[in-house]
Amino acid sequence: MPQISKRASKIQPFHVMKLLARARELEAQGKNIIHMEVGEPDFNTPQPIVDAGMAAIKDGAVHYTPAVGLAALREAIAEYYLKQFNVSLLASRIIVTPGASGALLLALSLILEAEQSILLSDPGYPCNRNFVSLLEGQSILVNVDERCGFQLNSDLIKKHWQANSAAVLLASPSNPTGTLVEQNELAAIIEFVKQKDASLLVDEIYQGLVYDQKPTTALALSDDIFIINSFSKYFSMTGWRVGWLVVPDDFISVADNLAQNLFLAAPTPAQHAALAAFQPGAIKILEQRREKFKQRRDFLLTALPKLGFTIPVKPEGAFYIYANCEALTDNSFEFAEQCLEQVGVAITPGIDFGENQASKYIRFAYTTSLENLKEAVGRLERFTLMTKK
Ligand SMILES: Cc1ncc(COP(=O)(O)O)c(C=O)c1O
Numbered sequence: 037m038p039q040i041s042k043r044a045s046k047i048q049p050f051h052v053m054k055l056l057a058r059a060r061e062l063e064a065q066g067k068n069i070i071h072m073e074v075g076e077p078d079f080n081t082p083q084p085i086v087d088a089g090m091a092a093i094k095d096g097a098v099h100y101t102p103a104v105g106l107a108a109l110r111e112a113i114a115e116y117y118l119k120q121f122n123v124s125l126l127a128s129r130i131i132v133t134p135g136a137s138g139a140l141l142l143a144l145s146l147i148l149e150a151e152q153s154i155l156l157s158d159p160g161y162p163c164n165r166n167f168v169s170l171l172e173g174q175s176i177l178v179n180v181d182e183r184c185g186f187q188l189n190s191d192l193i194k195k196h197w198q199a200n201s202a203a204v205l206l207a208s209p210s211n212p213t214g215t216l217v218e219q220n221e222l223a224a225i226i227e228f229v230k231q232k233d234a235s236l237l238v239d240e241i242y243q244g245l246v247y248d249q250k251p252t253t254a255l256a257l258s259d260d261i262f263i264i265n266s267f268s269k270y271f272s273m274t275g276w277r278v279g280w281l282v283v284p285d286d287f288i289s290v291a292d293n294l295a296q297n298l299f300l301a302a303p304t305p306a307q308h309a310a311l312a313a314f315q316p317g318a319i320k321i322l323e324q325r326r327e328k329f330k331q332r333r334d335f336l337l338t339a340l341p342k343l344g345f346t347i348p349v350k351p352e353g354a355f356y357i358y359a360n361c362e363a364l365t366d367n368s369f370e371f372a373e374q375c376l377e378q379v380g381v382a383i384t385p386g387i388d389f390g391e392n393q394a395s396k397y398i399r400f401a402y403t404t405s406l407e408n409l410k411e412a413v414g415r416l417e418r419f420t421l422m423t424k425k
Contacts, residue, residue, distance in 0.1 A: 047166050052384045055372060059382045070412040071404055073382040075211065076274040077355070078403045081309070082321040085273065089309030097304050103296040105132020105280070106307045112314050113280055123255045131281045131291050132302045132310075135274075136241045136266035139281035141167055143262045145294055146287055147235040148173040152202040157188050158390030159358065159397070161211045161239070176201065179392040182348030186213035186358065190224035197232070204229055207239035208254075209246060212389045212399040213358040214333075214351025219252060226258045236261040241279070242354035244270025244322070247330040249352065260284045267306075269354075270322060271313045276306035329355050332402035332409055339413045340400070343420050355402050358386075362396040364420055372398060374423065379415035 052073050059069045080086075104110065110127040117123040133139040140163065148154060150172035156164050158177040165175040178196045180186045193204055204225065208217040217225075222238075229236045238254040240263055255263055266279030279302075283291045295301075312318055336357055337347060345359035365371040369385040376382050386397030402409060 043170055043172070046169055048162075050162065051369060051388050055376055055382055055384075058373075059376060062376070062380065067380055069376070069380045069382055070408050070415070071382050072400050072402070072409075072412060073384045074401055074403045075356075076403060077269065077272045077325070078405070079272045079325050081272050081276070082313075082318045084315060084317045084321075085271070085309045085312045088312035089276070089305045092305045092308030097308050099304060101132075101301045101304050101307055103131075103299070103301050104292050105130070105302060106304075106311070109307050109311050110280075112311055116314055117253065117255060120251070121253045121256055123253060125255060125282065126285075128288055129282050129285065131283060131295055132307060133279050133281055133295065134277045134299055134302045135268055136239065136264050136279040137163065138277075138299055138302065139264040139266070139279050140164065140237075140239070142281055142291060142294060142298060143237050143264060143283075144168060144171055144173070145298070146283070146291060147203050147237075147262070149202065151200060153198055153200050154203040154205055155188065155193055155196055155201060156205050157186070157207075157210070158392040159186070159212055159386060159394070160390060161207060162388060162390070164205055173202075174200070177390060177392070181393065185218075185349050186210060186215045187217045187221075188225070189217075189221050190228050193225060193228055201232070201234065203235040203237060205237040205239065206254075207241070209242040209351070209353030211242070211354055212356050212384070212386075212397075213349065214242075214354040214356045215349050216246070216352045217254075219257065222254055223257055226254075226261065230258075230260065237264060238262070239264040241266045242269055245326060245329060245355060246353040247326070247333060251353075255282060262287075267310045267313055270326070271310070271318075272322070272325070273306070273310065273313070276303065276309055278302050278306040278310045328406070329402065332406055333357065335406060335409055336400060336402055336413075339409075343413070343416055345398070357400045357402070359398050359400060360396055361398050364423065367395050368398050369395065371423075375416070375419050378422065379419045381412045381415050381419070 110130045114127040153174040157180045168175045263282040267273040372385040384399040386394035
C-alpha cells in the first residue's frame, strides 16, 4: 500500500470548509444562505481585464512564459510601485507567481532551512504555518491581540526570537483582522531582522484595500526584504492565479531557478489579463469597488457592536472584521455552526486562524452586497436573541 507522508498528513483542513459544505447542503434544500465566510471579492473580474485575457488566448498566448513571468508584466508592476508609492524598483527583482500562494511558497523555500524557525502571528493566515511545516521548518506562533493591534511588533519579535529563528512574516493589512503594521514599527522590525542577518517577509496581498488612509508598501523602507502580493483581492482575480514576489537583489537568480522547478511559470493568459489591471479603465472600476467595501465595513462596524460583538481594533483594510463574541458564546465554532443552521448566515470561527483566544472570535467577511449584509445583521439579531448567554 502506498503511504501518505507524515508531512502531508500533518496539514489540517480549514474548519470553515465543513461549514461551507453544510451551507451548500442547506442551499440545495432551498434555504437562503448569506455568505460572510468567503475570502474573495464577490465582484467578477473587471471587463477590461477579462477582455485582455480572452484576446491573449485568441492570439495564441497559451505557451509557457519565462519562469519569472512576462517581461511586460514585471515592468508594469515596477511602474505601479513607482506611480503609487514613489518606490523605484528594478523589474528584475519581481517574480510573477501563481497567486500569493506561489509567492509565499517560493519565498519560504528560498529562506528557510529545515529545523529553522519563523515568527508568525496568531491569529494569522493559516497556510503560512502549513507551508513552514511542509518545508520542515518550525513556526513560532506569537499571540497578538488588541494591545498590539493584532500585529507583531519589534518588542514581541525580540521576546520570542529563538537561536534557530531565521525569519519573520507579517501581513499588512492582515487576514483575519484587517489591521495594519505602522510604518515606524515596521522600520524597527526591519532593523532588528537586519541585525540578526535574518529575513523579513511582508504579505501585502490586501494592500489596495485600505480605506481611511493611503496604502503603503514596506519596500519604501528597505530593499532587503521579501514582498508578497497578488492580483487576487484588490484586482478581483482570485481564479486567474497570478501574483508576485519581490526579492532582494542577491536572490534574483536562485528565485528564478526555484520558480522554474516549482511552477515553470504562472498561467500565461492570466499574466496577459493582469497587464490590463493597471490600465486606468480597470483601476477606475476597482476604486469604485474599494469605496463599496468601505461602505460595507462602516455599516458592520456600527451594526455588529449593537448585537453584542466587540471589535477591539478598527480594521483599516482587507475585507474582514475580526469580532470578539465572548459576550454571546463560549465557543465561536459552535456559534458559527448554529448561526448557519438557524438563521442561514455563514461566518468563519477563530479556530481557522490559530489557537490564541480562537473560541472568542469570529471573522466576518464583507464580500457580499450591502443589502445582504443588512439582511444578515437582521438574522444575526434574531439569532443572538435566541441564544443569549
Ligand atoms: C493573507 C493572505 N495571503 C495570501 C493569500 C493567498 O492568495 P492568492 O494565492 O489567491 O493570491 C490569501 C488568500 O486568502 C491571504 O488571505
